[in-house]
Amino acid sequence: MATNRQIVLDNRPDGEATTSNFKLVTSETPALADGQVLVRHHYLSLDPYMRGRMNESKSYAASQALGEVMIGGTVGEVVESRSPKFKPGDQVVGMGGWQEYSVVDADAPGMLRKVDTTHVPLSYYLGAVGMPGVTAWYGLVKIINPKPGSTVVVSAASGAVGSTYAALAKARGCRVVGIAGGPEKCRYAVEELHFDACIDYRVHGDVKSMSKALKEACPDGIDGYFENVGGYILDAVLLRTNAFARIAVCGMIAGYDGAPLPLQNPTLILINRLTIEGFIVSEHVEVWPEALKELGTLVAQGKLKPRESVAQGLQAAPEAFLGLLKGKNFGKQLVKLI
Template sequence: MTDTMRRIVLASRPEAAPVAENFRLEEVALPEPEDGEVLVRVEYMSLDPYMRGRMSASKSYATPVEIGETMTAGAVGEVIASRHPDFAPGDKALGMFGWADHGCLPGKQLRKLDPAHGPITTALGVLGMPGITAWYGFNAIGQPKPGETLVVAAATGPVGSMVGQLAKAKGLRVVGIAGGPEKCRLATETFGFDACIDHRAHGDAASLSAALKEACPDGIDIYYENVGGKVLAAVLENMNPFGRIPVCGMIAWYNGASDDDMPLAAAWRSVLTNFLHVEGFIIFNHYDRFGEFVAEVGPKVGAGEIRYLEDVAEGLENAPAAFMAMLTGGNTGKQIVKVS
């Protein structure tokens, strides 16, 4: 076993969109597990939009990554040393190991993976944080009813594709919004959406709103919000009275809002006049329901009843480039990095 490990740290805070200079690859000493801890050799790590917020010092729901600290990330790998009774060498585990090829954490912070539910990468996507984010927001906040219409943007991403499939299974009409004709084809042919709109074919919110009106002739009852920007503006114009909007992200604004975004006053007027239920949530506050989520969704993933896509970048050193591309829609499916 090597006595060193590699990690990527935050070298500087981005002013707008992250650039390569904001990251630094380092080699450091490999930690040794103390009582109750587990050492894991990371095989795959997750890249997620929330990481952009952690790069900023602005006040948020979570403490930012400090300059010189390892970039935060969930990751999966093989246990190579353990001083915790629930883990043994050879086990597969999930933990917040960060952008690194090894990680050492208390066993109580790890989840042992069940191979019956599919490849270990599913713990980073369809059966991990994105999956439960989709499941919780759709069910607990969306309060779906058969026959309603649901719209979700980033339709082929790990959250959007799960939301759409869950909605179809409950008898809703599902309309996706995605970037490009290929992603729209995936939304309808692979994930079973009723329709999908290419937002890149619509230069402004007004054009996108008209396309949504055509795709949703009965209006929109649930909008699963994970994008913001012109998509949010277009959707709000088509929401039905007493509609519900679970809010888990706004990736279009993570690097700053553009001048042509819908004014906030107009957005909130729509919320008021249509009596909309808008509720923001952070899934880490609802992990007490993780067991319920896995029990319901895990067997469906293992049986192939729920489909998923993974976009795998090769090599820890390529994580920054994959992350920056993901923030502008350069990935198809759950963005993962194969570390070892």
């Protein structure tokens, strides 16, 4: 038993999400039943998909129920166990949610996984070697599937997905171009994440300007694009695609607040014989072992060393989450809980 602080979804956003949509509550963790373990969370992961869950309308994932703890990935340590599979002190990754502790059925498949922190920091299992990393891997490897020498682009380049995407693309001999907000993020993308170029969307705020910038950064055209944001950036990318370019659609942050953002020129799908594919990485569990192996190796070799933005304490989660949606984070956004 432990005193557990939790953040629940109190009410749904009307347009833009605000901190008043969330409520901090306190409870005691229940006594463990047979087969259960109590996990103390060290880090909570904040990810854009959570915004979709806050809407009542049909989203790409189930709606988050009102009054329930916000869903979210967590890493932590087993502090009590009534399962032979885990013992106190085990380091684990799971979907513990926006709270300090969780009680997990150890037998439920995929709920809790032991991790090794010899070569990979614990928090990375929420980022580069976790869901965002596998997301980048799936989009690049399974959808875009680039040839060496091809040019691949990613929006939200300095984030958890974007930084992993760059490492994976460089390992495959691609030219990799990022799009991010602000000179600091762009410099970071090029200097630390090894992007070949990074375009500041704040400087290129419309389709014409962005399209021109992409032409300069991608002199041989665009063969693959990983979409995290939507809106005019996608329009501009489509204008620069080569024949048979492939586009992995992972997120459309720009459309989360309700107003649908039209795609201005879908005829380009035909003209350039594009393939556009939407995906949710949790629906592709079969690739996780292969993806995590490559990602762990890249980290262990020092080839993937993305920054993290760490908010302190559970109460900081809503503000940090809203900042993430606005691109205020720098690299993987985490909340440190201990």
